[in-house]
Amino acid sequence: MDKVTFRKQQIDRLVEFSKTDQKVTEEAQLTKALYQLASFQNAETIGIVIGQAIEFNTKPLIKAIQNLGKKVYVPRTLPDYQMTFLPYPEKETDLEKSSFGILEPKMDETARLDPPDLVIVPGIAFSKDGHYRIGFGAGYYDRYLNRYQPKTTALVLSPMLYDAPQWPVSMLDVPVEDLLIAHG
Numbered sequence: 001m002d003k004v005t006f007r008k009q010q011i012d013r014l015v016e017f018s019k020t021d022q023k024v025t026e027e028a029q030l031t032k033a034l035y036q037l038a039s040f041q042n043a044e045t046i047g048i049v050i051g052q053a054i055e056f057n058t059k060p061l062i063k064a065i066q067n068l069g070k071k072v073y074v075p076r077t078l079p080d081y082q083m084t085f086l087p088y089p090e091k092e093t094d095l096e097k098s099s100f101g102i103l104e105p106k107m108d109e110t111a112r113l114d115p116p117d118l119v120i121v122p123g124i125a126f127s128k129d130g131h132y133r134i135g136f137g138a139g140y141y142d143r144y145l146n147r148y149q150p151k152t153t154a155l156v157l158s159p160m161l162y163d164a165p166q167w168p169v170s171m172l173d174v175p176v177e178d179l180l181i182a183h184g
């Protein structure tokens with residue numbers, strides 16, 4: 001199946017899943033799994049997105065990571081499909097909505113951290129074989145991971161998991177090191 005068709009179908013699937021209590025259950029499971037991960041335990045700085053409704057709800061996780069004494073960084077998109085990580089602000093009013101509707105910190109050149117020790121990679125589907133991912137389709141993470149090569153993991157909700165990729169994989173796709181998998 002082509003990427004555009006697969007992406008549409010997968011987003012519909014995630015919209016349905018986001019209406020269920022199962023999503024909340026799996027988010028709790030995956031949070032526990034993350035705590036066990038060596039690359040998480042060793043990381044002082046963590047890059048993570050502010051999840052939209054159909055994604056992993058990262059708000060509670062962000063607070064939990066901060067409570068462990070680690071520093072949370074969130075992505076801000078830049079021209080030419082580039083991306084940088086900036087500190088999660090102390091006041092939520094210092095976040096602004098991007099044109100795509102995602103919350104991002106205001107730009108502060110002096111605060112950029114590329115890359116954080118561990119990047120929790122977002123996506124709408126992941127494959128057990130090869131640890132491939134597909135996202136919303138602009139290639140921000142593929143470009144970022146090719147350039148900076150941080151440690152990576154992903155929090156994979158059950159409707160996001162496939163044995164083999166059901167979408168075309170390209171040479172530019174960077175596999176995720178550790179896939180954390182929810183057991184539906």
Ligand SMILES: Nc1nc2c(c(=O)[nH]1)N(C=O)[C@@H](CNc1ccc(C(=O)N[C@@H](CCC(=O)O)C(=O)O)cc1)CN2
Pocket residue numbers: 049050051052055075076077083100102122123135136137138139140141
């Ligand atoms: N919560 C969250 N934040 C995130 C990501 C994510 O997947 N989730 N990203 C993960 O990368 C980055 C933003 N990703 C984006 C992906 C697509 C488009 C976008 O404008 N898409 C166009 C078509 C793409 C194009 O321009 O070619 C569209 O859908 O109309 C914008 C941002 C950074 N922040």
Ligand SMILES: Nc1ncnc2c1ncn2[C@@H]1O[C@H](COP(=O)(O)OP(=O)(O)OP(=O)(O)O)[C@@H](O)[C@H]1O
Pocket residue numbers: 003122123133134135136137138139140141142143144146170172173
């Ligand atoms: N390292 C790279 N250098 C240049 N172009 C790239 C790179 N990685 C991806 N691209 C291009 O970006 C576009 C979108 O990539 P892709 O479909 O893999 O996005 P995605 O992984 O679904 O989205 P995202 O990474 O934003 O979550 C494609 O045209 C792809 O060729």
